[in-house]
Amino acid sequence: MNIQPTPIPGLMLVETSPHEDARGVFTRLYCERTLAHLIGQRKIVQVNHSCTFLTGAIRGLHFQYPPHAEIKLVRCLKGRIWDVAVDLRRDSATFLCWHATELSPSNSRMMLIPEGFAHGFQVLEPNSELLYLHTASYTPDAEGGLRYDDPKLGISWPLNVTDLSARDAKHPLIDRNFRGLSQ
Numbered sequence: 650m651n652i653q654p655t656p657i658p659g660l661m662l663v664e665t666s667p668h669e670d671a672r673g674v675f676t677r678l679y680c681e682r683t684l685a686h687l688i689g690q691r692k693i694v695q696v697n698h699s700c701t702f703l704t705g706a707i708r709g710l711h712f713q714y715p716p717h718a719e720i721k722l723v724r725c726l727k728g729r730i731w732d733v734a735v736d737l738r739r740d741s742a743t744f745l746c747w748h749a750t751e752l753s754p755s756n757s758r759m760m761l762i763p764e765g766f767a768h769g770f771q772v773l774e775p776n777s778e779l780l781y782l783h784t785a786s787y788t789p790d791a792e793g794g795l796r797y798d799d800p801k802l803g804i805s806w807p808l809n810v811t812d813l814s815a816r817d818a819k820h821p822l823i824d825r826n827f828r829g830l831s832q
């Protein structure tokens with residue numbers, strides 16, 4: 650596993666190393682020892698999987714408010730996605746900045762999204778599948794969302810949007826009183 654920084658402090662790319670032989674491929678997806686300095690005392694408590702049918706579909710942007718904030722490790726198991734994280738940490742020098750990277754089985758990369766970030770993605774190939782590792786349990790009452798097309802974020806999605814949940818279409822726009830998430 651090789652951990653690469655991004656322009657946003659704390660947001661990391663985790664490059665994994667597939668071992669290929671005549672039978673196929675073996676890849677370590679999570680290593681407590683290697684990620685200890687990023688995960689701290691937290692534990693992976695939930696593992697989620699999603700499949701998104703349509704190229705151009707967007708899911709997000711989602712986060713959980715404290716005390717249910719979570720670290721997410723996101724990997725694309727099938728297809729190809731454009732994965733986006735937005736810094737919502739109060740007092741961060743990169744507050745409201747976003748960073749995106751392509752994830753696919755062939756680049757064997759994961760995005761490690763710290764607490765205090767929103768996350769979303771756009772599907773670049775049909776039937777793209779994602780695996781998420783979470784350090785907090787899903788808590789619907791603590792869920793927050795941002796609009797994928799919020800002008801305050803100015804995210805330049807690579808494709809036209811072909812599908813979006815009713816919930817994701819209704820997230821509020823960021824207003825001038827939004828100070829970000831406390832850590």
Ligand SMILES: Cc1cn([C@H]2C[C@H](O)[C@@H](COP(=O)(O)OP(=O)(O)O[C@H]3O[C@@H](C)C(=O)[C@@H](O)[C@H]3O)O2)c(=O)[nH]c1=O
Nearest residue numbers: 697699708709710711712721768769770781787814816
């Ligand atoms: C996230 C989640 C959803 N659900 C349920 C709620 C709902 O009925 C159904 C689909 O949920 P959603 O519409 O929220 O699914 P989705 O829009 O795919 O939500 C995901 O979006 C990406 C961007 C993330 O970062 C994820 O953490 C997660 O929030 O699954 C769970 O039971 N457990 C979970 O952990």
